[in-house]
Amino acid sequence: MSETLLEINDLAVSFSTQGGEVQAVRGVSFAVAPGETVAIVGESGCGKSVTAQSIMRLVPEPPGRIKHGSIHLNGKDLAALSDKQMRSVRGKQIGMIFQDPMTSLNPTLTVGDQLTEGILTHENISKSEAEKKAVELLNLVGIANPQERLKLYPHQFSGGMRQRIMIAMALMCKPSLLIADEPTTALDVTIQAQIIDLFKEIQEKTGVAIIIITHDLGVVAQIADRINVMYAGEIVESGTVKEIFYKPQHPYTRGLLTSVPRLDGDRSQPLIPIAGTPPDLFSPPEGCAFTSRCKYAMEVCRAYDPAVTHLSDRHFTKCWLQDERAEKPF
Amino acid sequence: MPNKLVEVKNLKKHFAVGRGKVLKAVNDISFDVYEGETLGLVGESGCGKSTTGRTIIRLYEATEGEVFFNGENVHKISGKKIKDFNRKMQMIFQDPYASLNPRMKVEDIIAEGMDIHGIYKGEKRRERVFELLETVGLNKEHATRFPHEFSGGQRQRIGIARALAVDPEFIIADEPISALDVSIQAQVVNLLKELQKEHGLTYLFIAHDLSMVKHISDRIGVMYLGAMMELADSEDLYAEPLHPYTKALLSSIPLPDPDIEESRERIILSGDVPSPISPPSGCPFRTRCPEAMETCAVKNPEWLEARPNHFVACHLYDPNLHKE
Ligand SMILES: Nc1ncnc2c1ncn2[C@@H]1O[C@H](COP(=O)(O)OP(=O)(O)O)[C@@H](O)[C@H]1O
Ligand SMILES: Nc1ncnc2c1ncn2[C@@H]1O[C@H](COP(=O)(O)OP(=O)(O)O)[C@@H](O)[C@H]1O
Ligand SMILES: [Mg+2]
Ligand SMILES: [Mg+2]
Numbered sequence: 001m002s003e004t005l006l007e008i009n010d011l012a013v014s015f016s017t018q019g020g021e022v023q024a025v026r027g028v029s030f031a032v033a034p035g036e037t038v039a040i041v042g043e044s045g046c047g048k049s050v051t052a053q054s055i056m057r058l059v060p061e062p063p064g065r066i067k068h069g070s071i072h073l074n075g076k077d078l079a080a081l082s083d084k085q086m087r088s089v090r091g092k093q094i095g096m097i098f099q100d101p102m103t104s105l106n107p108t109l110t111v112g113d114q115l116t117e118g119i120l121t122h123e124n125i126s127k128s129e130a131e132k133k134a135v136e137l138l139n140l141v142g143i144a145n146p147q148e149r150l151k152l153y154p155h156q157f158s159g160g161m162r163q164r165i166m167i168a169m170a171l172m173c174k175p176s177l178l179i180a181d182e183p184t185t186a187l188d189v190t191i192q193a194q195i196i197d198l199f200k201e202i203q204e205k206t207g208v209a210i211i212i213i214t215h216d217l218g219v220v221a222q223i224a225d226r227i228n229v230m231y232a233g234e235i236v237e238s239g240t241v242k243e244i245f246y247k248p249q250h251p252y253t254r255g256l257l258t259s260v261p262r263l264d265g266d267r268s269q270p271l272i273p274i275a276g277t278p279p280d281l282f283s284p285p286e287g288c289a290f291t292s293r294c295k296y297a298m299e300v301c302r303a304y305d306p307a308v309t310h311l312s313d314r315h316f317t318k319c320w321l322q323d324e325r326a327e328k329p330f
Numbered sequence: 331m332p333n334k335l336v337e338v339k340n341l342k343k344h345f346a347v348g349r350g351k352v353l354k355a356v357n358d359i360s361f362d363v364y365e366g367e368t369l370g371l372v373g374e375s376g377c378g379k380s381t382t383g384r385t386i387i388r389l390y391e392a393t394e395g396e397v398f399f400n401g402e403n404v405h406k407i408s409g410k411k412i413k414d415f416n417r418k419m420q421m422i423f424q425d426p427y428a429s430l431n432p433r434m435k436v437e438d439i440i441a442e443g444m445d446i447h448g449i450y451k452g453e454k455r456r457e458r459v460f461e462l463l464e465t466v467g468l469n470k471e472h473a474t475r476f477p478h479e480f481s482g483g484q485r486q487r488i489g490i491a492r493a494l495a496v497d498p499e500f501i502i503a504d505e506p507i508s509a510l511d512v513s514i515q516a517q518v519v520n521l522l523k524e525l526q527k528e529h530g531l532t533y534l535f536i537a538h539d540l541s542m543v544k545h546i547s548d549r550i551g552v553m554y555l556g557a558m559m560e561l562a563d564s565e566d567l568y569a570e571p572l573h574p575y576t577k578a579l580l581s582s583i584p585l586p587d588p589d590i591e592e593s594r595e596r597i598i599l600s601g602d603v604p605s606p607i608s609p610p611s612g613c614p615f616r617t618r619c620p621e622a623m624e625t626c627a628v629k630n631p632e633w634l635e636a637r638p639n640h641f642v643a644c645h646l647y648d649p650n651l652h653k654e
Contacts, residue, residue, distance in 0.1 A: 043511040158602045188374035188538065190599045193582035197598055215512060218541075218584030222591045241588045259516035260586055261545035263568060270523070271545070273516030277481045 004072075005176055005209050006032040006055065011069030013050050013059055020282045024050040026233035027069070034176060037203065037210040039220045041256065042230035043278055048213045051230070052179050055211075056094060057086050073177070091122045095170030095208075099182035101162040104169075105154040111165055112150030115172070122173045137168040140205070142198055160191035167198065174206060181213045196222055217260055221245060226314065229253045232279055232289035239315035249317040251294050254330070288320065296321060296329045334398075335500055335532050336363040336386065341395035343378075343385045353607050355381040357556035357614075358395070360633065363500070368526065368533040370547030370564065372540055372579070374603060378556040379536045383502040386534070387419050399500070417447050420493035424505035426485030430477040436463075436488055437473040443496040450495075462491040466521060483514035487521070494525065502534045507542065519546055540583050544568055552576050555614035556606055558633070562640040572642045575615045613645065621646060 013025040025047040032038050040048045053059045055071055057078060071078045073093060081089065090096070098104055106114055115134035116127065123130070131150075138146035141164040154162060163183060170178055180199070184192040196219060203210060214220060220227060220241070227244040229237040229252065237250040248254045255274035276293040279285055285292070291301040301320050309322035320326055343356040356378040363369045371379050384390050386397050388404055397404045399419065407415050420443075423429040430439055437459045444450045450458040460470040466487040477485055486506060493501055503522065507515040519542065525531060537543045543550060544564050551561040552575065560573040571577045581596040599618045604610055610617050616626040625645050636647040645651055 043513060160602060188603075189540070189582040190374065190578060191602070192584075193596060193598050194600075196584070216584065217512070217586040218591075221586050221588040222584045245586065245588050255513060257586065259513045261541045262587070263541050263544060263580070263583060263585060265545065267545055267564070270520050271516035273520060274513035275517075277483065277514070 003033055004031050005034045005074065006211075007070075007072045008051075008055070009070045009072075011051065011054055011071065012067040013047075013054055014065055014067055015063045016065070017063060022281045023233055023284055024064075024281060025054065026284065028230075028233075028235055029069075030228055030235060030238065032177065032209050032211060035203070035207045035209055036225045037212060037223055039224035039227045040211065040213045040230055041215060041217065041220055041227060044215070045278060045281070046230045047233040047281075048230055049181055052096075052181050052211065052213060055179060056090055056096060057081075088122070091118070092173040093175050093177065095172070095175040095178045097163070097166050097170050097178065097180040097183045099185050101159075101166040102154065104166060105162065107154055110151055110153055111157075115150070115169065118169060118172050133172075134168075137171060138165075140171065140202065141165070141168045142194075143168075158191075160187055160194060163187065163191075163195055164198065167195075167202070171202065171206070171208070175208060177209045177211065179211045179213075182215070183212065184219060185214065185216070192219070199223060217245075217256065229256070232284055233281060234289065234318065236290065236319070237315075237317040239312070243312065243315040247311075247315070249311060249315075249322065250290075250319050251296050251321070252290050253317075255293075288318075298326065332364040332366060334362045335365040335400060336534075337396075337398040338362070338382075338386065339396045339398070341382070341385060341397060342393040343381050343390055344393045347607065351607050354556050354609065355606060356385065357609075359553070359556075359558040360395075361551055361558065361561055363532060363534060365532055366526075366530055367548040368535050368546055370543035370550040371534060371536045371553060372538060372543050372550060373553035374538065374579075376603065376606065377553040378606075379538075379553055380504050382553070383421065383504050383534060383536055387421055387502055388415075389421075413447065417443070417496045418499045420496065420498040420501050422486075422489050422493050422501060422503040422506045424508050426482050426489055426509060427477075429489055430485055432477050434476070435473070436475055436477070436480075439477070439488060440473075440491045440495050443492065447496055449497075458495065459491075462495055465494065465525070466491045467517070481514075482510050483517060486510060486518055490518075490521065490525070494529070497529075498531070500532045500534070502536070504536045505538070506535075508537065508539070515542065522546065540579065552579065555603060555609055557614050558641075558643065559615065560640075560642045560644075562637075566637070566640055570637075570640075572636055572640065572647060573615075573644050574619050574621045574646070578618075578620075613643075625651060 009029050011025055011028045015022040015024055028051055042048055112134055116130040119130040119133050135146045143149055143164055184195050224241050226240055228235045231252050237253045248257060258272035261271055274293055279289055287303050288301045288306050291297045298320060306318045306320045308316050308318050310316045338361050340358050340360055341356055342358055345353045345355055347353045373379055385392050392405050440459050440462055441455055459473055463470055463472055468487055507518050535546055547564045550564045550567050552559045554575050560576045571580055578597040578599045601618050604617055612628050613626045613631050616622040631643045631645045633641055633643050634647055636642045
C-alpha cells in the first residue's frame, strides 16, 4: 500500500502541571493507509489517548502543548488549518468514538435531534432528508425500529446501544478515518462481540480506516491489520498483527503477551507478568524507558536511547537487543 | 471429597426499588465452595455476582435461603461467634482507589482488622505489618505512607495484605484485578495463587474476564440475571459448555491469537440483558437464547447434574422433557 491517508511525524506533546512538565507523547511517527485498521496498545498512561487527541487537535491547550511534529491528513497539514476548518475536518473526514458514549451525547436532546442536527451542520439538505438519513444511519449500526428509537433520549438506551449511536454519529458524514478510543472497554463481552462485528461490517461497507486504541489484546487480534505498541510516550514496536503476536521483538511487547492467560492455556503454568510499573513521565529516564522493568537490560540501555531497527518493511522495534553486538536472549 | 467450607442454599437477595417494585438481584442460587479451592463466579455486569458475595459475607441480609460456613448458618450467628466469623471470612474489592481510607497510613489500614480482633498487639503488630507487606511484594518503608502515594496495583496489594492480616480461611475477591493493566493483573493473580498455596486459603473469585477466571479457578459458576446457569470444573466448562449462554459467552471472548481469530465461528447474541425488575417468565435467558423452545417461556429450568459434577439449568438437558 503506497497510498497514505494519515501521516504522523515525530509528534511530541507535553502538559504543564504543578509537578512539572508531563511528557505524554515523545516522538511518535506512524501512517495509516485508506481502509486499514491500526491498533494502538500499551498500559494506561503511555500516551495513547493523547496521540488520538492530537490527531483531532483536541489536546487542551493549556495545559497541553504540541512541542513538535506534524500530522498530515490526505497530504494536508492539520496544524495549518483554522479552528473552523479543523471543525469541518472532525465532522467530515475524521469520526470519533470514545469509551464512554455519555460524555459525547447530549443528554437533553433526543437521539434523532442530535443526529439530524449534526447532519444539517455538515450537509446542505432539507430537514426531512436529514431525518431520512438518520434512520439509515441507525439501520447501518444495527438498531431495530429506528423511527421509534429516534424519539428517545440517550439515557433510555443501554450501554451497548449508546455505543452504536455514537458510531452512527461518527459515521454521519462518511469519514475516511474513524478513531475509536477504548470503544468496548466499558461493555460486557457479548456486547463487545456485537460492536466489534459492527466495526468490521461498517469497514467492509464504507472502506473507512480505523485507529483503535485498546488494552485488550484479544480485541486487537480480532480487528487490527497493524499494531503500534506504545510505552512511556513512544512507539517501541510496530508491525502487522501476525508479526506482533507471533514474532514480537521488544521485551515489552513480549511481556504484554505473556501477561494474559489463554482460554486454551494450561492453568498450572504461572503467568509471566511485567515487573514493576511504568516510569513517570515528568522525568522519563535517560536511555530506554523500559530498562528498569526489562529482564534483558544491559548497561547501554540505561545510558543511550536505542535506535529503530527495521525487521521487515512494516515491522520495526526500538531496542538495544537488535544491535549486532548484543547477545540474543530469545 | 474435600470438606465443604461454604454452602449456599437457595439464596435470594431482592432489593426494594420504589413504587412497590422489586429487583431480584440474586434469585435462588445454590452452590458449595470446597476447602482449599478457588470457585470462580462469572457473568455480565448486573447479573448478581457482587450481591452474591456481599450476602455471603453478611454485608447484606438474605431475602431467603441460607449460607453455611463450616456448617454454621451465617445469617443466624450471634454473640461472640460473630467476631470469629468476621475474621475468618474476608473480602477484597474491585476498586483499589475507593476501598482504602485516604486519611489512614498503610500500616493502620493493614492493622485495622488486627486491632478490632485484638490479635498481634504491641511490638507484634508492627512486625506483622512488615511481614504482610513483604508477603504481598511491598516493603516496610511503605508502612508509613498514605494510599494516594501508590499505583493501582500496589493499592490492590495493600487490600490483599489487609485481608490476610487476620488469618482468614475464606476470601471473597470481587473483581480484584478488573481496574488494573494486564501486566499488573498477572502480578496480582500470581500473588493470590501463591498465597493460596502457602496459607491453604479458599477463594470465591468474582470476575467478568473469563480467560483470567479460567486461569485461576478450579471450578466456575456462570450467572445470568440473578440465576446460576451452569457450574462445572473449569476445564470441563471450557471444553464442553452445556448451557447456550455459556457457549455464547465463551465464543464472545476475543482470543489473543490472530490465526485462531481469522477462522473462528462465534455465536453473537442479539439484544441486551433484560431488566432484573421485570425478568422474562420461565428461563431468564430465553429472550436471547438461540435454542429457546416453547417450554422455556413457561417453566423455570431445574438445576440438574447433567454430567458428573457438571450442573446446568436448561431444559435442553432435562431428561423428563425429552422422554416422549
Ligand atoms: N489534560 C491533561 N493534563 C495533564 N496531564 C495529562 C492530560 N491528559 C493526559 N495527561 C497525561 O499524559 C499521559 C498520557 O495520558 P494518556 O494519553 O491519556 O494515556 P493512555 O495511554 O492511558 O490513553 C499521562 O501521564 C496523563 O496523566
Ligand atoms: N443496594 C442495591 N440496591 C438496589 N439494587 C441493587 C443494589 N445492589 C445491586 N443492585 C442491583 O442488583 C443487580 C445485581 O448487581 P450486582 O450484584 O452488583 O451485579 P454484578 O456484580 O454481577 O455486576 C443489578 O441490577 C444492580 O443494579
Ligand atoms: Mg486513554
Ligand atoms: Mg460486581
